[in-house]
Amino acid sequence: MSWLALVRGIGLFLLLVVLHYTVRPLLGMRVTADFLVIAVLVTAVQVRPGVAAVIGLLTGVISDSLTPLSFGAGALALSTVGFSASWLKAAVFGDNVLLQAIFIAAGKWAFDVLYLVAERRLSFAELAVQLAFWSPLSGLATGLAGLVVVALFRRSAERTR
Amino acid sequence: MARATRSGTRADAVVLAGCVVLSLLVTILPAPLRQSVAGAVRETFVGPLIRLQAQFERARGAFIERDLSAARLDSLVLRNADLTDMVRENDRLRALLGLGARVRSAFVPAEALHRPEMGEAHTVIVTAGHEDGVVERSAVVAPEGLVGTVIGTEASTSTAMLWTHPDFRVSAMSADGSAFGIIGPHLADAPARFLLELRGIPFRDSLPAGMAVVSSGLGSVFPRGIPIGTVLEELETGEGWSRTYLVRPMVMPADVTIVMVLLPMTERNDLSAVWSSPASADSARQAIRRGADSLAAPAGGPPVTPGSRPPP
Numbered sequence: 261m262s263w264l265a266l267v268r269g270i271g272l273f274l275l276l277v278v279l280h281y282t283v284r285p286l287l288g289m290r291v292t293a294d295f296l297v298i299a300v301l302v303t304a305v306q307v308r309p310g311v312a313a314v315i316g317l318l319t320g321v322i323s324d325s326l327t328p329l330s331f332g333a334g335a336l337a338l339s340t341v342g343f344s345a346s347w348l349k350a351a352v353f354g355d356n357v358l359l360q361a362i363f364i365a366a367g368k369w370a371f372d373v374l375y376l377v378a379e380r381r382l383s384f385a386e387l388a389v390q391l392a393f394w395s396p397l398s399g400l401a402t403g404l405a406g407l408v409v410v411a412l413f414r415r416s417a418e419r420t421r
Numbered sequence: 422m423a424r425a426t427r428s429g430t431r432a433d434a435v436v437l438a439g440c441v442v443l444s445l446l447v448t449i450l451p452a453p454l455r456q457s458v459a460g461a462v463r464e465t466f467v468g469p470l471i472r473l474q475a476q477f478e479r480a481r482g483a484f485i486e487r488d489l490s491a492a493r494l495d496s497l498v499l500r501n502a503d504l505t506d507m508v509r510e511n512d513r514l515r516a517l518l519g520l521g522a523r524v525r526s527a528f529v530p531a532e533a534l535h536r537p538e539m540g541e542a543h544t545v546i547v548t549a550g551h552e553d554g555v556v557e558r559s560a561v562v563a564p565e566g567l568v569g570t571v572i573g574t575e576a577s578t579s580t581a582m583l584w585t586h587p588d589f590r591v592s593a594m595s596a597d598g599s600a601f602g603i604i605g606p607h608l609a610d611a612p613a614r615f616l617l618e619l620r621g622i623p624f625r626d627s628l629p630a631g632m633a634v635v636s637s638g639l640g641s642v643f644p645r646g647i648p649i650g651t652v653l654e655e656l657e658t659g660e661g662w663s664r665t666y667l668v669r670p671m672v673m674p675a676d677v678t679i680v681m682v683l684l685p686m687t688e689r690n691d692l693s694a695v696w697s698s699p700a701s702a703d704s705a706r707q708a709i710r711r712g713a714d715s716l717a718a719p720a721g722g723p724p725v726t727p728g729s730r731p732p733p
Binding site for chain 2: 277278281282283285286287288308309310311313314316317320321322324325326327328329330331332333335336339340343347378381383385386
């Protein structure tokens with residue numbers, strides 16, 4: 261990985277983290293794109309699985325600091341999702357745009373599953389509704405947003421090449 | 422080559438295992454320790470992000486209220502200049518005689534930062550901390566009534582437990598002072614989950630539907646007289662010695678963006694008069710709105726105290 265690619269990757273990651281704390285409160289909706297998951301997934305496919313797990317852990321700690329009663333759940337979910345994404349990248353993350361969107365949406369849904377189970381707050385019925393209804397919608401929104409991010413990132417990378 | 426790949430994969434697996442174990446350890450830490458670790462992260466790395474989030478939530482609030490403000494402006498334009506002056510004068514007098522004068526202890530206006538989509542919904546981050554005088558167990562209120570209590574403070578932020586939290590309790594009484602009990606969340610499935618339960622009302626006392634319930638001031642955590650909700654109906658609990666009532670809350674936490682943190686009481690412990698009349702409730706609302714405006718001023722200013730007007 262060249263220095264330019266590294267700097268661009270870090271810049272994109274930070275931009276997505278900032279978007280997470282600006283766009284979402286601005287929309288204030290229950291179903292919105294999860295830019296932290298996109299940041300971890302997009303970074304994970306560029307690095308080794310172990311590094312992706314650590315990035316997921318740190319991102320999760322940042323996210324969890326706003327929800328102290330479930331502190332650790334986001335870190336667990338994001339490190340696992342980051343590791344899995346990095347491990348699966350060769351199999352899934354190619355040039356196919358649709359596959360990329362599905363990959364990001366699935367990553368968001370997997371994050372929700374791990375997060376909500378680790379958090380142990382919802383009852384079984386609430387968990388089922390969340391995972392069967394709200395999480396897929398969030399996954400869809402995250403997948404679409406991720407698609408835009410990846411497309412823009414690729415275009416800028418090709419331009420500077 | 423193959424051996425190097427295998428050892429690399431093993432190292433990755435070890436790192437993942439380390440991350441998972443660390444995360445799980447954090448989730449089972451005692452709550453105060455978790456709170457302090459989260460607070461430290463929040464005050465250092467996440468501080469700028471929280472400030473950004475607060476600004477964007479304020480922008481959203483302004484956008485939502487834009488139409489309302491425009492409608493109000495249109496109505497005002499229709500009035501003549503004298504009437505407008507009188508309204509302004511009235512507003513000023515109300516503000517002077519309102520919450521700021523009635524609440525003897527100081528209060529701090531702050532914003533409540535929610536996490537809208539999923540996960541923990543029983544706490545919010547409040548953008549005022551111990552630098553502003555906020556201490557643990559300070560009451561958090563909105564113009565309509567009780568929101569929750571502070572469970573952890575950092576320099577510039579605090580964590581507030583909302584009344585929806587399963588551990589939330591407040592000593593309460595009927596508005597006429599005839600019956601006392603303990604209020605807690607109604608732990609049922611949604612949508613009844615967003616109701617409260619008033620427990621421990623002596624069997625000889627019965628409360629009619631629609632009776633207002635306020636904090637009783639017993640226990641010295643919540644001042645007396647903060648509106649909590651109104652009685653809906655009696656619940657069948659099987660307890661022969663006391664009654665339990667279902668209570669509709671005055672405040673839905675999800676709708677609250679601007680709150681007021683009451684600082685430790687110094688002179689009196691009764692806020693009944695603050696919410697007792699429409700005029701004072703209106704003043705409370707205006708005081709909180711002014712407080713919200715003052716949040717735009719540079720951080721670190723002194724808390725709003727009675728008699729002092731927040732910066733415009």
